[in-house]
Amino acid sequence: MLRIIFELILICATGISLYVLYQSRKNESKERYIIQEMRHISRKMYELGNEEEFIKEVCDTVQSITHSNEFAYFKYVPEEDILLASYVVGPYKNQLLQAKMKMGEGFTGYVAKERKAMFLNNANKSTLAKHVPGTPDEDSALLAVPIAFAGDLLGVILQTKLGGSTFNKDDLRLSEIFVNLAAGFIAGENYVSMVRQGFVDMLRVLINTVELKDTYTAGHSVRVSRLSEIIAKKMNLSEKEVTKIKIGGLLHDIGKIGIQESILRKSEKLEDEELTEIKNHPGLGAKLIIKFKMFTGVADAILYHHETYDGTGYPDGLQGEAIPISSRIIAVADAIDAMTFGRPGRGIKSVDEAFAELKKFSGTQFDPKLVDICNNNKDVIKKVLEEAVQIDEFATEEELEKISL
Numbered sequence: 490m491l492r493i494i495f496e497l498i499l500i501c502a503t504g505i506s507l508y509v510l511y512q513s514r515k516n517e518s519k520e521r522y523i524i525q526e527m528r529h530i531s532r533k534m535y536e537l538g539n540e541e542e543f544i545k546e547v548c549d550t551v552q553s554i555t556h557s558n559e560f561a562y563f564k565y566v567p568e569e570d571i572l573l574a575s576y577v578v579g580p581y582k583n584q585l586l587q588a589k590m591k592m593g594e595g596f597t598g599y600v601a602k603e604r605k606a607m608f609l610n611n612a613n614k615s616t617l618a619k620h621v622p623g624t625p626d627e628d629s630a631l632l633a634v635p636i637a638f639a640g641d642l643l644g645v646i647l648q649t650k651l652g653g654s655t656f657n658k659d660d661l662r663l664s665e666i667f668v669n670l671a672a673g674f675i676a677g678e679n680y681v682s683m684v685r686q687g688f689v690d691m692l693r694v695l696i697n698t699v700e701l702k703d704t705y706t707a708g709h710s711v712r713v714s715r716l717s718e719i720i721a722k723k724m725n726l727s728e729k730e731v732t733k734i735k736i737g738g739l740l741h742d743i744g745k746i747g748i749q750e751s752i753l754r755k756s757e758k759l760e761d762e763e764l765t766e767i768k769n770h771p772g773l774g775a776k777l778i779i780k781f782k783m784f785t786g787v788a789d790a791i792l793y794h795h796e797t798y799d800g801t802g803y804p805d806g807l808q809g810e811a812i813p814i815s816s817r818i819i820a821v822a823d824a825i826d827a828m829t830f831g832r833p834g835r836g837i838k839s840v841d842e843a844f845a846e847l848k849k850f851s852g853t854q855f856d857p858k859l860v861d862i863c864n865n866n867k868d869v870i871k872k873v874l875e876e877a878v879q880i881d882e883f884a885t886e887e888e889l890e891k892i893s894l
């Protein structure tokens with residue numbers, strides 16, 4: 490009898506040990522899975538280019554852990570103090586995408602206001618939750634986590650379980666971990682876009698200053714940039730090189746900021762020392778631009794834009810292919826625009842006359858390959874000149890994306 494009792498105790502003990510072992514293995518594999526997902530998400534932070542793609546990754550991961558039926562990302566709009574549904578996955582996607590919450594309104598608004606992650610089981614019976622029009626009044630559980638960075642609210646992630654399932658503290662804790670990772674990414678995106686916009690505003694001011702100081706018609710820099718881009722693309726250069734040339738075209742005369750206005754505006758023949766001073770502008774421009782880390786690749790394009798193909802240009806008298814392609818392209822674009830829009834003492838030429846000049850100086854002042862490209866694309870070039878684009882038309886969303894070199 491004693492032996493049977495002992496054997497039964499032994500069997501129970503073995504069972505308990507096996508259960509404990511099974512549970513620890515289960516937790517171990519869950520932890521391993523979570524660590525794996527965290528690594529995956531943190532890698533995605535560097536790979537993915539936009540907020541929606543990243544939120545989608547976070548949604549997939551969080552849903553695979555919490556098994557929620559719905560996932561919604563509400564973006565905070567500080568100007569209106571509201572939360573707007575901007576990404577939704579789940580059966581009531583269309584209804585939720587119409588949702589707009591005031592701060593403090595409903596469960597999502599409450600979590601945003603309190604800046605505290607919470608879950609609410611039996612939400613349909615709670616006064617805190619607000620019923621979203623068009624969705625059935627069924628048993629549901631809600632879990633919401635505010636997204637905040639450096640004290641600023643960025644949005645709220647809301648998850649829903651339908652049909653009587655509930656959330657627990659683990660779901661809340663794990664959702665918080667992944668949402669905090671998302672907060673870093675979203676804040677970074679906002680910061681980059683702010684910095685980009687700041688750069689473009691700065692460029693506008695710099696270019697406007699040069700154009701006001703010089704005798705250029707407004708928009709010279711933008712037109713040189715557009716023409717340079719057309720020629721660079723026809724040369725089949727890489728996208729990065731095309732962007733570099735485009736920015737170089739825009740900033741090519743930035744060094745004139747350091748040249749006396751009386752010299753820049755003089756219509757009579759320049760004295761030797763005045764000529765020497767004006768020839769300093771490519772060097773001054775390159776020196777100025779190299780200080781901006783994102784534009785360092787543009788400095789050479791600016792430095793050599795007054796070199797000529799036969800080696801009689803300045804500042805270094807470089808010849809032929811020794812002149813960077815970016816500078817050779819900008820030189821042609823600059824000449825076309827200067828001839829057709831006019832410079833002091835030189836008058837205005839028609840597009841056909843300007844093209845005849847290009848041909849005349851092909852191989853001496855200009856790279857003959859580029860003159861040929863211009864001739865073959867005369868209509869496109871003519872269109873840019875006729876459109877007379879202004880500086881404010883520069884920097885569309887697409888261009889902002891590509892501005893960093």
Ligand SMILES: [Fe+2]
Pocket residue numbers: 741742770794795
């Ligand atoms: Fe110049």
